[in-house]
Amino acid sequence: MSVLPTAMIGTEFTVATHDLSKHYKYVPALRKVALQVPTGAVYLLVGPNGAGKSTTIKILLDLLRPTSGSVEVLGMDPHRHPALVRANVGYVPEQLNWGYGWMRVGRLLEHHARYFPSWDWEYAKHLSRAFQLRPDQRMSTLSKGQGRRVHIALALAHRPPVLILDEPTDGLDPVMRDDMLGVLIDHLAQTPTTVLLCTHHVTEFEQIADHIGVLRNNELCAQMPLHQLKQGLRRYRAEVPTGWGGKAMFGAAVLRRTTAPNEVDWTVWGEQDDVAHQFASSGAFVRDSATISLHDATLALLNPRETVTT
Amino acid sequence: MTAISLHAAPSWRVIAVEQTRAVGLRMRGAGVLLLVIQVGLAAAMLDAAARARAIYERHPGRGAMSMTNITFSPQVAVIFSFLALLVPLLVWEGEDPTRRLYHWSMPVGQPSHAVTKALGGWLWLMLAVTVSVAGMAVVPLFVERITGQPQTYAPHFTWWEWIVPFVSATIAYVFASAAALGTRQPLVWIFGSMLIYGGGLALFGKSDIPVLVDVSRAMVTGIAGTYGVAAAVAGTIDQVDAAGRVAAPSLVRWTGASALWGAVGAALFYLTARRREG
Numbered sequence: 001m002s003v004l005p006t007a008m009i010g011t012e013f014t015v016a017t018h019d020l021s022k023h024y025k026y027v028p029a030l031r032k033v034a035l036q037v038p039t040g041a042v043y044l045l046v047g048p049n050g051a052g053k054s055t056t057i058k059i060l061l062d063l064l065r066p067t068s069g070s071v072e073v074l075g076m077d078p079h080r081h082p083a084l085v086r087a088n089v090g091y092v093p094e095q096l097n098w099g100y101g102w103m104r105v106g107r108l109l110e111h112h113a114r115y116f117p118s119w120d121w122e123y124a125k126h127l128s129r130a131f132q133l134r135p136d137q138r139m140s141t142l143s144k145g146q147g148r149r150v151h152i153a154l155a156l157a158h159r160p161p162v163l164i165l166d167e168p169t170d171g172l173d174p175v176m177r178d179d180m181l182g183v184l185i186d187h188l189a190q191t192p193t194t195v196l197l198c199t200h201h202v203t204e205f206e207q208i209a210d211h212i213g214v215l216r217n218n219e220l221c222a223q224m225p226l227h228q229l230k231q232g233l234r235r236y237r238a239e240v241p242t243g244w245g246g247k248a249m250f251g252a253a254v255l256r257r258t259t260a261p262n263e264v265d266w267t268v269w270g271e272q273d274d275v276a277h278q279f280a281s282s283g284a285f286v287r288d289s290a291t292i293s294l295h296d297a298t299l300a301l302l303n304p305r306e307t308v309t310t
Numbered sequence: 311m312t313a314i315s316l317h318a319a320p321s322w323r324v325i326a327v328e329q330t331r332a333v334g335l336r337m338r339g340a341g342v343l344l345l346v347i348q349v350g351l352a353a354a355m356l357d358a359a360a361r362a363r364a365i366y367e368r369h370p371g372r373g374a375m376s377m378t379n380i381t382f383s384p385q386v387a388v389i390f391s392f393l394a395l396l397v398p399l400l401v402w403e404g405e406d407p408t409r410r411l412y413h414w415s416m417p418v419g420q421p422s423h424a425v426t427k428a429l430g431g432w433l434w435l436m437l438a439v440t441v442s443v444a445g446m447a448v449v450p451l452f453v454e455r456i457t458g459q460p461q462t463y464a465p466h467f468t469w470w471e472w473i474v475p476f477v478s479a480t481i482a483y484v485f486a487s488a489a490a491l492g493t494r495q496p497l498v499w500i501f502g503s504m505l506i507y508g509g510g511l512a513l514f515g516k517s518d519i520p521v522l523v524d525v526s527r528a529m530v531t532g533i534a535g536t537y538g539v540a541a542a543v544a545g546t547i548d549q550v551d552a553a554g555r556v557a558a559p560s561l562v563r564w565t566g567a568s569a570l571w572g573a574v575g576a577a578l579f580y581l582t583a584r585r586r587e588g
Contacts, residue, residue, distance in 0.1 A: 014314075039314075063414055074314060083319040087417035098412035099404035102336060114328040115416050118317040161314045192314075 003252045004214075004222035004232075004269055004301070007034060013072070014039045014162060014194040015060060020069035022055050029055045032069070033220045035213060042188070042195040042208050044226075046298055047215030053198040054094055056215075057164055060196075061086055074162060087116065090155030094166040094198075096147045105142075105150055106135025109157070116158035124157035130183050131176075144171030152180060156187050163195045169204055177204060184208065206294045214301045222301055226294070233297045234272060237265050238284040246282030250275075255300040258307045267292065267300045319417045326426050333430035337400050344393075344438055352449050359456040385544045386446065387478035390439050394482035395500055398490040401431035406494040424583035428487045432480065439479050443472065470561055474545040477568050481542055484575035492582030541567035 015037035022030040030052040037043040047053050058064040059071055062078035062085065071078055078085040100108060109128070113119040128135070131149035142150065148171045155163060169177045185208060187193065197205060202212075206226075213223040222229070233255070240246065240262060247254075253275075256267040264284070268275050272289060279286045292300070334341075405413055413427070414420055454460055489496040507529065514526035534540050545564050 061415055063411070074316065083417045083419055084316065085417075086415060087317050087319040091415050093411050093415070095411060097409050099402075099409050100412060101404050103332075107335070111328060111332055114324055115320050115418070116317065117320055158317065160317065 005224045005228070006220050006222060008036050008038065008223065008225070011036070011038045013037055014041075014074055015043075015196055016072045017056070017059070018070045018072075020056070020059065020071060021067045022052070022059065022064065023067045028218050030059075030066070031217075031219045033215070033218075034223075035220065036223060037194060037196050038211060039194055040192060041211045042197065042205070043211040043213060044202055044205055044209045045196060045198045045213045045215065046200070046202055046302065047198075048302055051215040052218045053215055054166055057091075057166055057196070057198065060164065061089065061091060087118075088161050090158065090160040090163045092148070092151045092155045092163075092165045092168050094170065096144065096151065096171075101138065101140030103139050104135060105133050105137050105139065108139060108150065109135070109154070112154045113157070116160075118160075119158045121157075123159065124153065127153040127157055127183065130179065145173060145176060148172055149176065149180070152183070156183070159191045159193075161193060163193050163197075165195065166198045167200070168197065169199065169201060181205070181208070202298045203293070203295050212298075214298070216302060229297055230291055230294070232271070233267060233269050233292060233300065234275070234289050235265065235267050235292050235296075236275060236279065236286055236289045237263065238279050238286045240264055240284040244282070244284060246279070246284055249278055249282050255304040256307075257305075267296070322418075322422070322426070325418055325423070326429065329427045330430035330433055333401050333427065334434055336403065337397070337431070337434050340397075340400060341434065341438060345441070348442060348445050352445055355449055356452055356456065359453045363457050387475040388544050390442070390475045390479040391482040391543045393438075394435055394479035395486040397431055397435050397483055398428070398487040399496055401427060401487070402490040402496075407492065408494065421580070421583045424491060428483075428491075428579070428583075431487070432483055435479055435483055436476060439475050443475055468559055468561070470564070471545050471559060474564065477572075478543045478545075481568065481571050481575055484572065484579050488575065488578035488582045491579070536563060537567040537570050539567075539571060542571040 013036045015035065017033055017035040020030055020033040020035070021028070033052070033056065035045070035056065045053050045056070055064060059066050060073055060078060062082040065079070073085045074088055076085050100111075103111065105128075109124055113121065113124070127133075131153055133146075133150060133153060137146075139147065139150070148168065152165075152168060155165070169180060172180060181204065188195070188208065195208075197209070199205060202209075210226050211224070212226050212229055214221050224232075242262060244264075247257075250266075250268060253269045254266050255269060258265040270278075276286050276289065413423060416423060418426070486496065486500055489499045493499045511526060511529045511533075514522040514529065517523060517526070532538055541563055545559055
């Protein structure tokens with residue numbers, strides 16, 4: 001049982017799953033996941049490979065059926081209204097090998113536009129310029145990064161109320177990553193959008209993200225606003241007496257621990273005063289406590305571990 | 311929840327038109343190639359007719375001009391069936407079940423989207439068959455004009471046999487579409503099944519084991535029986551009955567065989583169109 005928050009209350013959710021489970025034969029891909037993406041949020045869904053991020057996305061788009069549980073996107077069940085849900089979602093898949101390699105970029109934009117009545121051609125042209133897309137290039141001749149840019153343009157140009165981006169910066173060079181982020185920031189400023197973003201590179205999206213969910217071992221082990229994570233997850237360095245037995249007092253709230261003979265360096269979840277009080281009551285003296293970067297916080301959530309030094 | 315103005319899903323008509331255009335674009339090269347072959351063949355026939363006439367006119371006393379009749383026979387439908395087996399490979403090229411994410415993620419229900427795309431390919435196939443059949447109907451008229459010799463059609467030829475190539479190509483197209491939708495190697499499945507069937511037929515036919523002989527007979531019935539594949543694909547013309555007589559074509563038999571195999575193909579197509587990435 002996670003001590004970290006996994007549910008948000010008092011908020012409207014544009015994307016939500018309830019006890020969502022998916023098994024591939026006997027292998028679990030998701031276990032009772034209750035994802036909650038608030039309306040207008042930029043939600044980072046992080047997790048190691050195989051944690052179930054892409055599976056969750058595919059279920060949200062009715063590309064996969066869940067084994068149990070239910071899903072809501074914009075208040076609709078994707079299984080009952082697949083076309084309407086997908087008409088309102090801009091989707092950038094992780095995998096780009098989806099055929100249509102024979103089509104030229106310009107024709108693909110035209111093709112895509114016909115599927116989305118809300119397609120904004122002026123905006124599509126703007127995106128094509130921003131991403132340096134060449135309409136005469138065949139899709140099969142594009143590099144991974146170029147293909148990714150085409151996908152992002154396809155996802156944004158119909159100005160959907162929901163964006164689902166699965167590793168959107170994968171394959172992009174640093175300059176193009178920066179450009180893409182700029183385009184995304186402009187897009188969010190112009191178009192009210194709820195974004196669900198799966199990525200391994202959380203720091204790239206730190207400036208636009210406001211919520212985070214962490215999938216570990218196919219379960220949602222944490223879900224909260226980003227500011228809550230930054231406040232609640234801190235690194236504490238404390239002096240401890242020899243033979244200190246305070247470890248048990250903290251339980252699962254300690255995500256990472258480095259323990260030396262008379263010193264501990266722990267990443268702990270909880271109210272700063274409460275944690276400091278717990279240390280003090282166990283006979284330890286907190287020398288300093290500090291917030292940690294989103295990158296370190298994510299690492300701590302994804303990979304809790306204990307290191308003992310002598 | 312806060313009211314968000316939802317975007318509408320596209321209309322089926324718009325998607326049908328777009329898929330027909332997109333598939334047409336994909337098949338353009340093959341279509342041009344087919345047209346070139348047809349025009350070439352027609353030109354060769356007309357040239358042969360003109361040469362025959364020229365030779366006849368130079369040597370008028372050497373007997374009647376002899377030219378093979380250029381005829382239309384429903385059995386040419388077999389050629390269209392084979393061509394139709396290849397069309398879905400173009401329609402679904404690069405989109406095997408593991409690479410069809412783009413197609414599935416569009417704002418259209420998955421089965422109806424598959425049907426729409428397949429329908430686009432079918433329309434182009436029918437256009438190709440129409441052009442080919444029209445060529446077969448028109449070229450003999452020109453040959454007749456050049457040579458002055460009447461060109462005849464196949465014996466027992468009836469009006470409905472003009473439809474046979476269209477139905478035959480459609481049945482083959484539906485089967486091949488199911489293979490293209492449901493498997494990663496449709497070509498292997500299509501021609502592999504044919505080879506296995508043919509091999510099994512040859513092997514079991516030579517066997518002395520009664521069960522295998524029965525299986526062999528059943529397999530023959532599947533091909534050449536009353537409602538076998540052959541009756542659906544090539545019409546029923548020139549079928550030899552038990553007494554060794556050429557049987558007259560039967561509309562009822564052809565319709566029955568076409569309905570049977572069409573239904574089997576459609577069921578397979580439906581099952582594969584429903585299949586989703588797992």
